[in-house]
Amino acid sequence: MRSGGKISAAIGVLTDVLERHQPVKTAMRDWGKSARYAGSKDRAWVSGLVLDALRRKNSIGYRMGEDSPRALVLGALGFAWGWDIAQIEAAMDDEHAPEALTAAERERLVGAPDPAAPAHVQGDFPEWMTPMMARVFGADAVEEVQAMAMRADVDLRVNTLKVDAEKAAFPLKSADAEPSRLLHNAFHIPAKDPSKREASLESIPAYSKGWVEVQDAGSQIAAAAANAQPGEQVLDYCSGGGGKTIALAAQMKGKGQIFAYDIDGKRLSALIPRLKRSGATNVQLVHPSEAVQLDTLTGLMDCVFVDAPCTGTGTWRRRPDSKWRIKQGQLEKRMAEQTQILASASAFVKPGGRLVFATCSFLMEEGEDRVEEFLAAHPEFTEEDAAAAAAASGLLTDEGANVVQRFRMPAGSVRLTPRRAGTDGFFFAVLRRAGADA
Numbered sequence: 001m002r003s004g005g006k007i008s009a010a011i012g013v014l015t016d017v018l019e020r021h022q023p024v025k026t027a028m029r030d031w032g033k034s035a036r037y038a039g040s041k042d043r044a045w046v047s048g049l050v051l052d053a054l055r056r057k058n059s060i061g062y063r064m065g066e067d068s069p070r071a072l073v074l075g076a077l078g079f080a081w082g083w084d085i086a087q088i089e090a091a092m093d094d095e096h097a098p099e100a101l102t103a104a105e106r107e108r109l110v111g112a113p114d115p116a117a118p119a120h121v122q123g124d125f126p127e128w129m130t131p132m133m134a135r136v137f138g139a140d141a142v143e144e145v146q147a148m149a150m151r152a153d154v155d156l157r158v159n160t161l162k163v164d165a166e167k168a169a170f171p172l173k174s175a176d177a178e179p180s181r182l183l184h185n186a187f188h189i190p191a192k193d194p195s196k197r198e199a200s201l202e203s204i205p206a207y208s209k210g211w212v213e214v215q216d217a218g219s220q221i222a223a224a225a226a227n228a229q230p231g232e233q234v235l236d237y238c239s240g241g242g243g244k245t246i247a248l249a250a251q252m253k254g255k256g257q258i259f260a261y262d263i264d265g266k267r268l269s270a271l272i273p274r275l276k277r278s279g280a281t282n283v284q285l286v287h288p289s290e291a292v293q294l295d296t297l298t299g300l301m302d303c304v305f306v307d308a309p310c311t312g313t314g315t316w317r318r319r320p321d322s323k324w325r326i327k328q329g330q331l332e333k334r335m336a337e338q339t340q341i342l343a344s345a346s347a348f349v350k351p352g353g354r355l356v357f358a359t360c361s362f363l364m365e366e367g368e369d370r371v372e373e374f375l376a377a378h379p380e381f382t383e384e385d386a387a388a389a390a391a392a393s394g395l396l397t398d399e400g401a402n403v404v405q406r407f408r409m410p411a412g413s414v415r416l417t418p419r420r421a422g423t424d425g426f427f428f429a430v431l432r433r434a435g436a437d438a
């Protein structure tokens with residue numbers, strides 16, 4: 001496909017996302033069905049442009065003077081992809097391209113950004129979140145959130161149940177993977193340019209053999225804060241897709257027991273093939289219909305890991321459409337769930353054991369606010385240094401340990417962000433239950 005046709009396609013897909021409220025994946029799939037002539041390279045180009053337009057929807061709309069799908073796509077070409085006006089005009093000179101640029105569009109595309117634009121425009125976040133951004137990031141709010149409008153890198157966790165980092169390195173070269181600067185058993189693939197064809201990760205045998213898992217470095221570091229030891233009893237209380245479960249299994253070198261629980265039985269079942277692929281043999285699934293089985297674990301766990309449901313603000317780089325869908329009411333609902341989940345999960349921690357609370361959100365409302373509230377109601381728990389716990393796992397490089405230490409809050413929890421650490425936004429805290437076994 002030539003660029004003009006792909007620009008038209010991107011406008012169509014973005015229209016479905018913004019006006020028909022479809023997720024990007026669904027809108028792309030529907031377009032792909034109607035455009036059988038489009039190859040994988042064309043699809044990557046179109047979805048890359050749509051995602052970049054969404055990542056910067058406010059700032060592009062502001063500069064273009066309107067936020068129609070057409071304006072956003074043209075603006076993404078100019079301001080995110082760096083196309084000059086001649087390049088855009090040349091692409092529009094095609095029978096499949098949208099109508100030629102208007103004089104007003106041309107003027108907007110060559111105009112400079114307005115340094116006095118409001119914070120939610122410069123930082124590309126929903127306006128109603130302005131007080132929350134100011135609360136968590138202070139004077140750095142715009143820069144912090146701007147970093148969440150960049151494309152995300154891909155991080156891989158080496159599955160040490162199967163292979164070591166040295167052995168995994170060679171086959172990963174073809175995917176341009178380089179050793180992570182933050183974690184020992186991890187690799188990092190810089191964000192791809194969607195206008196270029198790249199080898200897909202899934203086509204690498206090391207991936208299909210279960211040698212590596214795709215897992216953001218922030219998520220890996222949060223899992224490291226559990227510092228799960230071989231032989232321990234661990235409950236992964238919000239196991240979901242199992243990303244943390246298998247990271248915990250690797251920390252425990254297959255020894256001891258992990259109980260994987262989730263309120264959503266379907267998600268839990270999807271974990272079975274993933275566990276098989278990972279070679280983790282010490283994981284027992286606790287289905288929500290088997291409440292009795294869960295009850296037997298009360299007060300017995302060395303560690304309970306709570307990767308709580310949240311707004312997912314920390315993943316805006318990967319799912320920019322979710323940024324514009326989030327509403328105040330959803331945030332409040334997630335906060336109430338987190339409160340309830342922390343209280344329920346804490347009952348499984350044995351005296352002296354630890355409760356790890358993590359969210360892929362950078363909002364204080366889904367981080368330290370929930371921890372403070374929990375501690376006020378559960379004086380038998382005290383907060384520990386989460387950065388030290390992550391470092392004690394031995395999984396962090398010196399640089400990784402320094403980064404985590406730098407972004408540890410006075411009470412002990414850690415908040416990572418794309419700007420601070422190059423990771424997704426992540427919050428994690430370690431809470432210890434008082435007891436003779438501590």
Ligand SMILES: C[S@@+](CC[C@H](N)C(=O)[O-])C[C@H]1O[C@@H](n2cnc3c(N)ncnc32)[C@H](O)[C@@H]1O
Binds near residue numbers: 239243261308310341
């Ligand atoms: C952030 S996701 C977990 C992701 C997962 N730990 C991973 O690393 O792939 C949150 C999970 O919490 C589950 N959940 C929501 N409410 C819950 C509850 N009350 N009790 C247990 N799990 C719950 C959701 O079904 C969802 O799978």
